[in-house]
Amino acid sequence: xxxxxxxxxxxxxxxxxxxxxxxxxxxxxxxxxxxxxxxxxxxxxxxxxxxxxxxxxxxxxxxxxxxxxxxxxxxxxxxxxxxxxxxxxxxxxxxxxxxxxxxxxxxxxxxxxxxxxxxxxxxxxxxxxxxxxxxxxxxxxxxxxxxxxxxxxxxxxxxxxxxxxxxxxxxxxxxxxxxxxxxxxxxxxxxxxxxxxxxxxxxxxxxxxxxxxxxxxxxxxxxxxxxxxxxxxxxxxxxxxxxxxxxxxxxxxxxxxxxxxxxxxxxxxxxxxxxxxxxxxxxxxxxxxxxxxxxxxxxxxxxxxxxxxxxxxxxxxxxxxxxxxxxxxxxxxxxxxxxxxxxxxxxxxxxxx
Amino acid sequence: xxxxxxxxxxxxxxxxxxxxxxxxxxxxxxxxxxxxxxxxxxxxxxxxxxxxxxxxxxxxxxxxxxxxxxxxxxxxxxxxxxxxxxxxxxxxxxxxxxxxxxxxxxxxxxxxxxxxxxxxxxxxxxxxxxxxxxxxxxxxxxxxxxxxxxxxxxxxxxxxxxxxxxxxxxxxxxxxxxxxxxxxxxxxxxxxxxxxxxxxxxxxxxxxxxxxxxxxxxxxxxxxxxxxxxxxxxxxxxxxxxxxxxxxxxxxxxxxxxxxxxxxxxxxxxxxxxxxxxxxxxxxxxxxxxxxxxxxxxxxxxxxxxxxxxxxxxxxxxxxxxxxxxxxxxxxxxxxxxxxxxxxxxxxxxxxx
Numbered sequence: 001x002x003x004x005x006x007x008x009x010x011x012x013x014x015x016x017x018x019x020x021x022x023x024x025x026x027x028x029x030x031x032x033x034x035x036x037x038x039x040x041x042x043x044x045x046x047x048x049x050x051x052x053x054x055x056x057x058x059x060x061x062x063x064x065x066x067x068x069x070x071x072x073x074x075x076x077x078x079x080x081x082x083x084x085x086x087x088x089x090x091x092x093x094x095x096x097x098x099x100x101x102x103x104x105x106x107x108x109x110x111x112x113x114x115x116x117x118x119x120x121x122x123x124x125x126x127x128x129x130x131x132x133x134x135x136x137x138x139x140x141x142x143x144x145x146x147x148x149x150x151x152x153x154x155x156x157x158x159x160x161x162x163x164x165x166x167x168x169x170x171x172x173x174x175x176x177x178x179x180x181x182x183x184x185x186x187x188x189x190x191x192x193x194x195x196x197x198x199x200x201x202x203x204x205x206x207x208x209x210x211x212x213x214x215x216x217x218x219x220x221x222x223x224x225x226x227x228x229x230x231x232x233x234x235x236x237x238x239x240x241x242x243x244x245x246x247x248x249x250x251x252x253x254x255x256x257x258x259x260x261x262x263x264x265x266x267x268x269x270x271x272x273x274x275x276x277x278x279x280x281x282x283x284x285x286x287x288x289x290x291x292x293x294x295x296x297x298x299x300x301x302x303x304x305x306x307x308x309x310x311x312x313x314x315x316x317x318x319x320x321x322x323x324x325x326x327x328x329x330x331x332x333x334x335x336x337x338x339x340x341x342x343x344x345x346x347x348x349x350x351x352x353x
Numbered sequence: 354x355x356x357x358x359x360x361x362x363x364x365x366x367x368x369x370x371x372x373x374x375x376x377x378x379x380x381x382x383x384x385x386x387x388x389x390x391x392x393x394x395x396x397x398x399x400x401x402x403x404x405x406x407x408x409x410x411x412x413x414x415x416x417x418x419x420x421x422x423x424x425x426x427x428x429x430x431x432x433x434x435x436x437x438x439x440x441x442x443x444x445x446x447x448x449x450x451x452x453x454x455x456x457x458x459x460x461x462x463x464x465x466x467x468x469x470x471x472x473x474x475x476x477x478x479x480x481x482x483x484x485x486x487x488x489x490x491x492x493x494x495x496x497x498x499x500x501x502x503x504x505x506x507x508x509x510x511x512x513x514x515x516x517x518x519x520x521x522x523x524x525x526x527x528x529x530x531x532x533x534x535x536x537x538x539x540x541x542x543x544x545x546x547x548x549x550x551x552x553x554x555x556x557x558x559x560x561x562x563x564x565x566x567x568x569x570x571x572x573x574x575x576x577x578x579x580x581x582x583x584x585x586x587x588x589x590x591x592x593x594x595x596x597x598x599x600x601x602x603x604x605x606x607x608x609x610x611x612x613x614x615x616x617x618x619x620x621x622x623x624x625x626x627x628x629x630x631x632x633x634x635x636x637x638x639x640x641x642x643x644x645x646x647x648x649x650x651x652x653x654x655x656x657x658x659x660x661x662x663x664x665x666x667x668x669x670x671x672x673x674x675x676x677x678x679x680x681x682x683x684x685x686x687x688x689x690x691x692x693x694x695x696x697x698x699x700x701x702x703x704x705x706x
Contacts, residue, residue: 129583182579183579183580183587184579184587185578185579185582185587185588185589185590186543186577186578186579186588186590187543187588188588190539190540190543224539225538225539226535226536226537226538226539226640226641226642227536229538230482234536234537234538235538235539235540235541236538237538237539262642262645262646263641263642263645263646263648263649264649266646266649266650267649267650267651267652270650287579288579288616289579289615289616289643290642290643290646292615292616293615293616293619293643293646293647294646294647294650295616296616296617296619296620297619297620297623297646297647297650297651298620298650299620
C-alpha cells in the first residue's frame with residue numbers, strides 16, 4: 001500500500017500542530033501517512049505543544065518515500081520527509097515569505113509524488129494566502145490549493161488546465177456538496193454558470209462519487225434563484241442553463257434531479273443519524289456560499305475539502321491556518337482526521353477499480 | 354389584552370389543520386388567539402382530522418372581535434370570526450380561485466383590524482400563489498404576504514409602499530436572519546443591494562430587535578461575495594456598498610459588525626443550547642438563499658417568518674401550504690406555535706414601549 005502524504009501547510013498556522021496531534025491522539029488513523037515539511041517547523045510546533053502541556057509524538061526524519069516504505073516505524077511515530085526547507089525567518093501567527101514558500105513547496109512535492117505514482121494521495125494542511133503572496137506565488141492565479149494542483153496535474157498530463165477541469169467537493173458526516181464555481185465574485189460566478197460548466201460539474205461529480213460509492217450516485221441540483229426560479233418568475237437560469245445541462249449529463253448516465261429550491265434542498269439532502277439511504281448522495285451547488293453555508297453551518301471540525309477531477313487524490317481539512325491560535329496547543333485535529341479518512345476511502349475504491 | 358388574529362390561509366392547504374391542531378394540542382399557547390376564516394373550510398378540515406383519528410376542538414362562531422373579547426370561551430375552544438366566505442368550489446390539495454380569494458380576504462381583514470387597533474397582531478397561515486393568481490390577486494405585485502401587507506399598511510398610513518420599507522426576518526430557536534432582498538432573481542437581487550437598501554435593512558433590524566430585546570442588538574452583516582470579497586479580490590461590493598451602508602447606520606446608533614465571510618457567519622451566529630449570550634443577535638443577509646439556507650438547514654418545523662418595519666405585528670410559520678399532505682391529519686403545528694410565541698413577544702414589548 002502506497003503512503004498517504006500530509007503536507008505541512010503554513011508553518012505559522014495550525015497545520016503542523018494538528019498533524020502532530022493526529023499522530024499523538026490517533027496513531028491508528030494515521031498509520032501509513034507520511035509528512036512532508038520542514039524539520040525546524042515541526043520541532044518548534046512540538047516544543048509549543050510541550051509548553052502547552054502535551055507530549056508531542058517522536059519525529060523520525062526519513063530520507064525518502066522509498067526508505068520510509070521499507071521501514072516499520074513504531075506506532076505513533078511521525079515520519080517526516082524534509083521538504084520545503086525554511087529560508088529566512090518566520091514566527092507563529094505571522095505572515096512570512098519563508099513560510100509561504102515552504103508551504104507551497106510541500107504541496108508541489110506531494111503532488112509530484114502522487115502524479116508519479118509514488119504516493120496514494122495527499123492531504124493538505126492549510127496555507128495562508130498572504131504568505132504565499134509574500135513568497136511570490138501568484139495568488140491571483142492560484143486562489144487555493146485546488147487551482148494550484150489543477151495546473152500541476154495538467155502539466156504532468158501534458159494538457160492545459162482548462163483541459164483538466166476540477167471541482168471542489170465539501171463533505172461532512174451528513175452532507176456532500178460539489179460546487180460549479182468557487183473563488184469568484186458573485187457577479188462573475190453568475191456569468192460562469194453555463195450549460196457547459198454545470199454539465200461538467202455533474203459529470204465530474206458522477207464519476208468521482210460512482211467510484212467512491214460503487215454505484216450510480218443520486219445527485220440533487222440546487223437552483224440558482226429563489227424558489228429555483230419559480231417557473232421563471234424569479235429568474236430564467238434554471239430553464240435556460242440548469243435543465244439543459246442536466247439533460248446533457250443524463251445522456252451520459254448521470255442521475256440528476258432538480259433544480260430544487262436552494263433554501264430547502266440542503267436540508268433534504270442531509271443524512272440523518274438514523275438514515276441508511278439518504279434521498280441524495282450529493283448536492284451540486286452553483287456558487288461558493290450556496291454550497292459552503294450549509295456544509296459549515298453545523299461547525300467545521302469535521303468538514304473535508306476534496307478536489308474532484310484531478311489525476312490524483314487530494315483532500316484537506318475544511319478550515320484555515322487559524323493564525324490567531326497557532327502554537328497555543330488548542331487546535332483540533334478532527335477535520336484533518338476526517339480528511340485522512342476520506343482520502344483513504346477514495347484510495348481504497350481507486351485500487352479496486 | 355387585544356386578541357392575536359390567526360388567518361386561515363389557503364383552504365386547500367394545511368393552514369386550517371395546523372390551526373385546529375394548535376387549539377387541540379396547545380390550548381394554553383393559543384389563549385387569546387382568534388381565527389379569521391370560512392366556517393365550511395374549518396368544518397371540512399375538522400372532519401378530515403376526525404377521519405384521521407383526531408378529536409378536533411370545538412369551534413365557536415363569533416360575530417365580531419368585540420363580542421369575542423367580551424366572552425370567556427372555555428379552554429381549547431376555537432373562536433372563529435367568519436371571514437373570506439368561500440364562493441365557488443374547492444378541494445383539498447387543489448388550486449382554486451375560491452380558495453385564493455378566501456385566503457387573501459382573511460389576510461386583508463386581519464391587517465385592517467390590526468391597523469385600526471382592534472387586534473394586537475396577526476399570524477398568517479400559508480397562502481398558495483396559484484390560487485391567488487386564479488382569484489385575480491396580482492401575484493407579480495404581491496409575491497408573498499410581506500408585499501401585500503406592506504401595501505395595505507402604507508395605504509392605511511396614507512403613504513406609498515416605498516415610503517414604508519419592510520424587511521423579512523426568519524427566525525428559529527438558534528438563528529435570526531434579516532434579508533436585504535427577497536423575491537428577486539439573483540441577478541436582480543445583486544442590483545438591488547445598494548448603500549440605501551442595506552442601510553435601511555440595518556435600521557429596520559435595529560429598531561425591531563431593539564424593541565424585541567429591550568437593548569441595542571448586535572447585528573452581524575454577511576458579505577455578498579466569497580470570503581466577504583477577500584480584500585477586493587473576489588468582489589468590491591463589500592467595500593463599495595456594505596461598509597458605507599454600515600457607516601451610515603452606525604451614525605444612527607446601529608451596532609453592526611462585518612462584513613463577514615458568508616460561509617461561516619451563520620455558524621458563528623448560531624445560539625447554542627448552552628449559550629446565554631450569543632455573539633450576535635441577528636445576521637443581515639444580502640439575498641434570499643444566503644439567509645434562508647442556514648435558517649432552514651436544521652428543519653422547518655420551528656421556523657418563523659416576521660415582517661419587520663410594518664405598522665402592525667405579523668408573523669407566520671416558515672412553511673408553505675403543503676398541498677400534498679393537506680387533509681391527511683399529519684401536518685405539524687410547531688412552526689405555527691413558534692410564530693404565535695414570536696408574535697406575543699413582539700406584542701408584549703410593544704405594549705411596554
